[in-house]
Amino acid sequence: IEPRDSFLDFVDHETIREFSHQIRENGVDLRLGAAIDRVEDAGEHIEVSLANGRHVRSEMLLFAAGRLGATARLNLKAVGLETDHRGRIEVDRATYQTAVPHIYATGDVIGHPSLASTSLQQGRIAACHAMDTPTLKESPWFPYGIYSVPEISTCGMSEQDMQQRGIPYEVGIGRFRETSRGNIMGLEHGMVKMLVSLKTRRVLGVQIVGEGATELIHIAQAVLNLKGTVDYFVENTFNYPTLAEAYKIAGLDAFNRMPIPEAFKVKIPVDKTAQAPETAKNG
Structure with missing residues (x-):
């Protein structure tokens, strides 16, 4: 039950839609935009009355209202x-x-x-x-891990961040079911979403939802902090069969949607022997 119309707003919105779809299929009922009117202990169950007139009954109620500093x-x-x-x-x-x-x-x-x-x-x-001891600074990009079922993990910018900053970008999607490992594991859901700058080709954000997301995200973290481009995922080979191959699929998806680099354009030779057609004369 969430009074707002959304949750986990700092996560890429498409990733949250994918997550919401999966947990609904797992039997979780999301009540968004539903303010709580009152909570009652009815003995054999807890009853939550919502402001819209609906009621929710359960054996147990977990109230999660964020964190306070223990100061x-x-x-x-x-x-x-x-x-x-x-x-x-x-x-x-x-x-x-x-x-x-x-x-x-x-x-x-x-x-x-x-x-x-x-x-x-x-x-x-x-x-x-x-202790006045010189040390390495923190890396600019760090991963978020949400240990839900399915897991969510992100590193870098979301699609909304890219839009707010006015960065031209392209999106690549790699779904777990497109990998051999995903087929072996019987995965119907799960994906890697990659955001790539159209100007520099750098990978600026990766969002993952699905099996092992919090482990897989570290590949993205390394590429982001080393200022890697989408070309890395096209050039490199990933172990087969692994879910990490979804990076390769997402990279190729983005690569194929982006303008072709000059070095990879097919050069069409010009036939210098061909003569231009004669211009028709009037009269």
């Missing part, structure tokens, strides 16, 4: 630090120093992206800076 008991005001309305601390994102230079904060308590993976990287940067 209330830290007495941060005593050291001169403030938090926002969700208990989050503002930091310098290059060093993770707070407004008090010798105090650092990383992880969920500083807000976005609130991932265990990025929190570990933030801790490394903060510790090295605190």
